[in-house]
Amino acid sequence: MINREAPLVLGIETSCDETGIGIVRGRELLANVIASSMNEHARYGGVVPEVAARAHLEALRPALTEAVATAGIELADLDAVAVTSGPGLAGALMVGVGAAKALALSLDKPLYAVNHLVGHVGADVLGEDGPLEYPTIALLVSGGHTSLLLVKDLTSDVVMLGETIDDAAGEAFDKVARILGLPYPGGPHIDRVAADGDPKAIRFPRGLTLPKDMDKHRYDFSFSGLKTAVARWVEVRRDAGEEIPVADVAASFREAVVDVLTAKAIAACQDYGVPRLLLGGGVVANARLREVASQRAEAAGVELRIPAFSLCTDNGAMIAALASELIMEGAQPSSLSFGADSTLPVTDIHVH
Numbered sequence: 001m002i003n004r005e006a007p008l009v010l011g012i013e014t015s016c017d018e019t020g021i022g023i024v025r026g027r028e029l030l031a032n033v034i035a036s037s038m039n040e041h042a043r044y045g046g047v048v049p050e051v052a053a054r055a056h057l058e059a060l061r062p063a064l065t066e067a068v069a070t071a072g073i074e075l076a077d078l079d080a081v082a083v084t085s086g087p088g089l090a091g092a093l094m095v096g097v098g099a100a101k102a103l104a105l106s107l108d109k110p111l112y113a114v115n116h117l118v119g120h121v122g123a124d125v126l127g128e129d130g131p132l133e134y135p136t137i138a139l140l141v142s143g144g145h146t147s148l149l150l151v152k153d154l155t156s157d158v159v160m161l162g163e164t165i166d167d168a169a170g171e172a173f174d175k176v177a178r179i180l181g182l183p184y185p186g187g188p189h190i191d192r193v194a195a196d197g198d199p200k201a202i203r204f205p206r207g208l209t210l211p212k213d214m215d216k217h218r219y220d221f222s223f224s225g226l227k228t229a230v231a232r233w234v235e236v237r238r239d240a241g242e243e244i245p246v247a248d249v250a251a252s253f254r255e256a257v258v259d260v261l262t263a264k265a266i267a268a269c270q271d272y273g274v275p276r277l278l279l280g281g282g283v284v285a286n287a288r289l290r291e292v293a294s295q296r297a298e299a300a301g302v303e304l305r306i307p308a309f310s311l312c313t314d315n316g317a318m319i320a321a322l323a324s325e326l327i328m329e330g331a332q333p334s335s336l337s338f339g340a341d342s343t344l345p346v347t348d349i350h351v352h
Contacts, residue, residue: 004327004328005328006025006028007025007079007170007328008024008025009023009065009078009079009080009081009082009324010023010064010316011023011024011320012060012082012344013084013119013316013318014060014084014088014093014095014099014205015086015096016037017041017186018035018046018314019055019059019060019063020196020316020317021033021072022067022210022315022317024126027126027324028126029317030071030073030246032317035055035063037052037059041296042183046171049088049090056095061179073124074328080112080333081109081110082323083100083111084115084116085113085114085115085334085338087115087117087344093340093342094339096222104336105328111336112327114349114350115322116319117149117346117350118154118349119153119318120140120209120319121158121322122321124278125321126174126306126307127311129294129305133303135150135153137272138151139261139283141169141281142169142170143174144168144170146164146261147164150344153227154325155329155331156329158346159346161191162219162221164220164221165222167221167224170281172227174229176250177189179234187282187283188248191254191287192249194250195247195287197246198247198248198252199251200249200255203252204255206260207226208260216291219264221264230253234269252288257289258288262292269300274302276302276305277293277302278306279293279305282313322349328350329351335352338352
């Protein structure tokens with residue numbers, strides 16, 4: 001019989017290049033093991049789907065073993081298994097889905113297939129700030145996603161307000177880093193170099209913020225034009241034989257990204273009368289993003305919540321946490337007929 005008071009749930013996350021195994025009991029985090037294949041992708045300057053899928057295959061069993069040992073449980077103790085069924089890279093998702101089905105079948109445990117993006121919001125329930133209040137606006141910023149969500153209820157009502165129409169913010173950081181001769185992944189290196197630069201040195205464009213764009217794309221994001229603007233700026237100066245002020249370019253680029261992300265997120269809070277903003281995704285590690293979000297949230301009277309960084313990057317704990325919330329709400333398990341869905345809409349919180 002499944003424990004619906006404080007279920008013991010193991011979550012599997014393989015949507016991109018992190019193999020995540022997390023274990024929670026109710027809202028208590030017991031284990032959060034993340035094996036990243038980032039170094040394997042660095043030679044290519046970005047995530048290669050086939051490499052990611054193979055890395056998941058190799059990392060899953062060791063990560064599972066470590067998570068169970070860390071949590072101090074036996075697999076037989078589990079109340080349920082949870083897995084990301086989408087969105088993400090199709091091949092990578094298939095590895096996790098296949099493993100979760102095999103594990104659930106072998107243990108005769110119920111299986112919950114959940115949405116990766118909503119999982120990022122679910123990570124907040126594992127924090128020490130008390131339960132998340134609803135509704136809340138959630139800004140998710142990662143290598144593959146830049147999404148603005150209206151979360152009326154974590155387990156039953158999530159609406160996509162806007163998302164990137166081209167490059168995600170994390171992709172833009174990677175591409176601009178390459179232009180500036182910085183290593184992959186770009187985010188941490190741009191953050192490091194930008195600390196010595198002037199964010200006002202160069203006025204790079206803020207995508208989809210002009211009045212004509214705001215009518216149709218008020219909550220959408222576009223970073224492709226910004227990336228191109230940086231490339232052209234650098235190209236002109238290199239052609240003229242000038243030295244590139246890398247710190248200033250990095251700081252000005254970062255400021256443009258952060259400006260748009262935070263402005264649109266706070267606008268959503270004000271438009272919908274929601275005094276809460278949750279940040280999630282790997283790009284939340286960016287120091288300037290956290291700083292500006294904090295400043296703008298305080299000025300607007302909005303409560304800002306940021307989960308621990310280990311819960312912001314892709315991880316299995318957030319998947320387990322979301323499934324745990326579903327179980328406590330009385331949700332029924334998924335059937336074994338579901339598959340990996342690389343374009344799973346955010347409204348599909350729980351795949352039946």
